[in-house]
Amino acid sequence: MSLRRLSQLQWVGFLAGGTIWFLEYLAGIAESQAKCNVASSRWNLPHDAIQIGFGAFAGVIVLIALAASAVVFRETRHHEEYDAPPQGRLHFFSAAALGGNVIFLMIIILTTVATVVDRTCHVA
Amino acid sequence: MSTTTVTERVDRLDRMWTARPGLLGWLTTTDHKRIGLLYFWTTLVFFGAGGVEALTMRTQLIEPNSHLVGPELYNQLFTVHGMTMIFWFIIPMTTGAFGNYLVPLMVGARDLAFPRLNALSFWIFVASGIFLYIGLFSGFGPDAGWFDYVPLASKLYDPGRNIEFYTLAVIFNGMSSTLTAANLIVTILKLRAPGMSFNRMPLFCFAFLAASLGLLFALPSLTADTIFLYLDRNVGTHFFDPSHGGSTLLWQHLFWFFGHPEVYILIVPAFGIATEIIPAFTQRKMIAFPLVAIAELLVVFIGFGVWAHHMFATGIPTTTLIFFAGATAMVVIPSTIQVFAWSTSILVGRPQFKTPLLFIVGFIFMFVVGGLTGIMFLAIPFDQQTTDTYFVIAHFHYIIFGAAVFPIFGGMYYWFPKVTGKLYFELPGQISFWILMVGTNLLFFPMHIVGLLGMPRRVYTYPANMGWGSYNLAETIGGYITGIGILVLFANLVVSYFRGAPAGPDPWHGPTLEWSIPSPPPEYNFAVLPVVSSPYPNWDHDDRELDGRRLEAGEGLLDQGHQQRVSALIDGWRVGIADMPHSSPWPIVSAFVLTLMFTVLVVEKFVVAAFLAIVLLATFLGWHSKEPQEH
Amino acid sequence: MTEITAETLDPRARERFPIGWWGMAIVVASEGTLFAMMVGTYFYLRFRTPVWPPAGVPKPHVLVPAVVLGCLVLTAIPMRLASVAGQAGRLRATRWLLVLATLVQAGYFWVEVWSYLEDLEKSTPQRDAYDSIYYTLLGADHAHIAIGVLLNLWLLWKLRYGFTQYRTTALRAISFFWLAVIVMTVVVILTTLSPSFT
Numbered sequence: 009m010s011l012r013r014l015s016q017l018q019w020v021g022f023l024a025g026g027t028i029w030f031l032e033y034l035a036g037i038a039e040s041q042a043k044c045n046v047a048s049s050r051w052n053l054p055h056d057a058i059q060i061g062f063g064a065f066a067g068v069i070v071l072i073a074l075a076a077s078a079v080v081f082r083e084t085r086h087h088e089e090y091d092a093p094p095q096g097r098l099h100f101f102s103a104a105a106l107g108g109n110v111i112f113l114m115i116i117i118l119t120t121v122a123t124v125v126d127r128t129c130h131v132a
Numbered sequence: 133m134s135t136t137t138v139t140e141r142v143d144r145l146d147r148m149w150t151a152r153p154g155l156l157g158w159l160t161t162t163d164h165k166r167i168g169l170l171y172f173w174t175t176l177v178f179f180g181a182g183g184v185e186a187l188t189m190r191t192q193l194i195e196p197n198s199h200l201v202g203p204e205l206y207n208q209l210f211t212v213h214g215m216t217m218i219f220w221f222i223i224p225m226t227t228g229a230f231g232n233y234l235v236p237l238m239v240g241a242r243d244l245a246f247p248r249l250n251a252l253s254f255w256i257f258v259a260s261g262i263f264l265y266i267g268l269f270s271g272f273g274p275d276a277g278w279f280d281y282v283p284l285a286s287k288l289y290d291p292g293r294n295i296e297f298y299t300l301a302v303i304f305n306g307m308s309s310t311l312t313a314a315n316l317i318v319t320i321l322k323l324r325a326p327g328m329s330f331n332r333m334p335l336f337c338f339a340f341l342a343a344s345l346g347l348l349f350a351l352p353s354l355t356a357d358t359i360f361l362y363l364d365r366n367v368g369t370h371f372f373d374p375s376h377g378g379s380t381l382l383w384q385h386l387f388w389f390f391g392h393p394e395v396y397i398l399i400v401p402a403f404g405i406a407t408e409i410i411p412a413f414t415q416r417k418m419i420a421f422p423l424v425a426i427a428e429l430l431v432v433f434i435g436f437g438v439w440a441h442h443m444f445a446t447g448i449p450t451t452t453l454i455f456f457a458g459a460t461a462m463v464v465i466p467s468t469i470q471v472f473a474w475s476t477s478i479l480v481g482r483p484q485f486k487t488p489l490l491f492i493v494g495f496i497f498m499f500v501v502g503g504l505t506g507i508m509f510l511a512i513p514f515d516q517q518t519t520d521t522y523f524v525i526a527h528f529h530y531i532i533f534g535a536a537v538f539p540i541f542g543g544m545y546y547w548f549p550k551v552t553g554k555l556y557f558e559l560p561g562q563i564s565f566w567i568l569m570v571g572t573n574l575l576f577f578p579m580h581i582v583g584l585l586g587m588p589r590r591v592y593t594y595p596a597n598m599g600w601g602s603y604n605l606a607e608t609i610g611g612y613i614t615g616i617g618i619l620v621l622f623a624n625l626v627v628s629y630f631r632g633a634p635a636g637p638d639p640w641h642g643p644t645l646e647w648s649i650p651s652p653p654p655e656y657n658f659a660v661l662p663v664v665s666s667p668y669p670n671w672d673h674d675d676r677e678l679d680g681r682r683l684e685a686g687e688g689l690l691d692q693g694h695q696q697r698v699s700a701l702i703d704g705w706r707v708g709i710a711d712m713p714h715s716s717p718w719p720i721v722s723a724f725v726l727t728l729m730f731t732v733l734v735v736e737k738f739v740v741a742a743f744l745a746i747v748l749l750a751t752f753l754g755w756h757s758k759e760p761q762e763h
Numbered sequence: 764m765t766e767i768t769a770e771t772l773d774p775r776a777r778e779r780f781p782i783g784w785w786g787m788a789i790v791v792a793s794e795g796t797l798f799a800m801m802v803g804t805y806f807y808l809r810f811r812t813p814v815w816p817p818a819g820v821p822k823p824h825v826l827v828p829a830v831v832l833g834c835l836v837l838t839a840i841p842m843r844l845a846s847v848a849g850q851a852g853r854l855r856a857t858r859w860l861l862v863l864a865t866l867v868q869a870g871y872f873w874v875e876v877w878s879y880l881e882d883l884e885k886s887t888p889q890r891d892a893y894d895s896i897y898y899t900l901l902g903a904d905h906a907h908i909a910i911g912v913l914l915n916l917w918l919l920w921k922l923r924y925g926f927t928q929y930r931t932t933a934l935r936a937i938s939f940f941w942l943a944v945i946v947m948t949v950v951v952i953l954t955t956l957s958p959s960f961t
Contacts, residue, residue, distance in 0.1 A: 026430075044452065093331065118461065118462070122457075126454060132444075349793075352800055356800040367888065759929035759930070
């Protein structure tokens with residue numbers, strides 16, 4: 009694989025997971041607020057379906073980011089993290105992104121499952 | 133090129149970079165090291181003030197039914213104590229003092245990217261602190277808690293000028309922090325030494341990059357919030373007034389969108405300090421370098437997703453709260469990655485438990501204790517039981533004092549030889565650590581118990597029959613022991629400054645670039661701008677020998693002007709040269725005008741404030757009359 | 764031993780933006796977040812208020828704000844062209860493009876301030892939370908337009924004596940600032956007009 013392609017994959021792996029988690033997170037909160045607030049509750053949003061949709065879409069993007077990181081990590085496995093760029097930098101970012109994307113995936117799964125299982129608009 | 137010629141060129145560098153002598157030199161300086169020291173001394177004054185406030189409160193609580201201070205003053209004390217320690221001590225001590233002094237040295241630069249902006253940032257910071265304390269000493273200190281909840285902070289319940297001092301001081305201080313953050317970000321991104329690609333950047337710089345990005349994106353939320361509150365109180369708007377369509381919870385959302393990332397902004401620089409001290413005193417590189425680097429960034433990034441875990445008791449539906457609980461659960465993972473990396477690096481290295489490393493070990497312990505109680509709060513029912521009790525105070529003091537301030541103390545000892553050129557005395561250093569370790573745990577640990585027993589926070593006294601007296605007595609004793617520990621620490625540093633043995637350039641065999649130059653560093657930092665091939669460049673002897681040969685050959689001195697090399701964003705290649713500004717009177721003049729503007733806003737003189745805004749713009753014209761070039 | 768030894772600029776590097784531009788990018792990030800918070804506040808309050816705008820408050824007019832907004836958006840073109848001309852060293856073209864953009868932007872500011880004052884005669888920010896956020900959001904945006912116009916005027920004044928690297932960097936930074944302000948203005952105006960779309 010060319011260095012240019014690997015570099016693109018490296019940035020997808022490093023940036024896409026975090027970005028999509030934060031967007032899914034904000035959208036999820038906004039939807040839950042719209043569902044449970046007095047004024048917007050009359051819209052009757054299908055909460056579970058929307059949240060599952062958000063979670064599934066974000067989860068797929070994070071998996072893509074994870075796969076991109078894994079490919080770059082594998083392609084640069086003979087390099088050390090301190091090696092000269094671009095190979096060293098590719099290896100470093102892909103290793104970092106592998107860790108980060110697993111965390112993002114866990115947050116998305118955790119919150120999606122929890123908000124669907126939880127009694128909608130219930131106040132603890 | 134002859135040696136004499138090189139010496140002359142280095143002398144020329146020295147003349148070009150040396151600041152004006154005397155007081156005027158300090159008032160107009162744009163040198164990052166001088167500004168770092170100014171931050172250091174100023175933040176220590178505020179630390180002292182915050183400490184006196186804390187001890188006054190602890191003395192008040194030493195026994196039931198005490199009336200050393202009345203409820204009004206007590207309200208102001210705990211509010212100003214919180215504000216001081218967060219906004220006027222830890223943030224300016226980390227980003228302002230440590231960041232200013234060390235980041236350019238670690239990335240191999242001669243100054244920060246925007247030196248005059250750096251000076252402005254410092255003078256705004258000083259003015260904002262004076263502004264806050266003028267409020268306190270005139271009886272109008274902020275008094276609704278450091279998070280200043282409405283409706284308590286609304287005009288109806290707090291009709292004095294106290295909250296004006298809060299809103300304006302916070303906005304004022306936020307401007308300073310934003311400017312410092314901007315400067316550190318651009319310096320780290322654009323002024324790195326040749327070869328210092330992201331994968332070769334010291335972890336300290338990752339931490340300061342993370343903290344600066346956090347400040348940049350968190351502070352606007354607080355600014356918006358405080359502007360809304362100022363308008364509600366002084367113009368008559370209704371942002372937080374439910375009777376006119378506003379919302380009291382809006383304050384909390386906006387505040388905590390800033391406030392929780394703020395916690396990570398406070399501790400991540402401490403992580404960075406730990407990642408420098410551990411390699412130096414174990415003589416081994418940090419394990420899991422990429423994971424620690426990403427963990428420093430992730431802690432702040434995910435930290436933006438946890439804000440409403442401060443609002444679990446406000447009646448928000450769990451449908452929404454789950455998102456915050458989920459993020460709170462997962463932000464533990466990057467923190468834990470770092471705890472394991474620090475611990476393992478110490479265990480598999482050859483640790484020398486000198487004072488700086490002792491403080492880091494103490495920090496790890498305190499961070500784990502504070503972290504474990506933090507995890508407990510993500511359980512919504514537990515959080516609701518302990519909200520607004522001393523359990524919360526215990527938790528966040530373990531984090532903020534244990535995890536943020538302990539590494540700052542460790543960092544003071546670690547870089548003391550670099551800044552002063554003297555070694556500190558080791559035995560008193562270790563004694564100060566143990567006194568502080570005992571004192572802080574005695575001070576904060578019983579707060580867990582007394583909190584679970586139901587003692588609410590922010591009460592100025594309590595009845596005798598609650599069973600809280602002995603715990604409070606122990607806490608107060610712990611508070612005074614902590615105070616003694618801090619005095620021993622600073623007494624040691626002061627005596628060491630006058631009596632300490634010469635340190636030489638590298639007493640610890642430190643890993644990063646600041647240890648490759650004399651102590652204290654020359655005005656121009658590096659005679660030859662260094663080349664780098666790892667995050668531990670001072671241990672790369674070939675590179676440092678190459679620097680020596682380049683100096684002998686007169687290569688890379690950049691002595692044709694007050695110059696700094698500019699590097700590419702990602703991989704650190706050299707891409708240009710920038711002329712850096714010399715000392716300038718405009719930053720302090722602009723800060724003075726801005727201070728006048730904020731002062732008249734307290735008393736709602738809007739027309740005068742508008743006039744001063746025009747004067748401020750005029751000072752910026754003077755500021756830009758000199759044009760440092762970028763080639 | 765490192766692979767970098769020479770003092771010449773590295774041929775692998777392409778410098779796209781000077782550090783002055785990066786400084787402006789950071790300012791834009793901070794200001795953009797501030798506007799995001801204000802827009803978030805608008806919708807947060809809206810979700811909680813059954814009738815929005817509250818009874819008795821007319822929905823905002825769409826036509827005039829949309830037209831003048833369109834004019835403002837178009838000034839992104841001369842600002843960008845001025846930046847390109849500046850980098851090519853074409854002083855006359857840079858000045859004229861800046862003058863053109865500044866005139867339109869100042870015109871936008873004048874129309875908007877006039878409209879703002881006219882609105883204030885019908886309702887005030889002291890009436891309810893809707894009006895509070897409406898006037899604050901618009902006021903903050905207009906302040907940024909005013910700052911942009913002042914920056915352009917300062918730049919034109921600086922360009923009296925030709926180009927320096929400093930002024931070229933300032934031109935690029937201010938051009939970028941305007942792009943950001945235009946994007947923020949579009950978001951703000953669409954937000955304030957949103958009740959009229961439903």
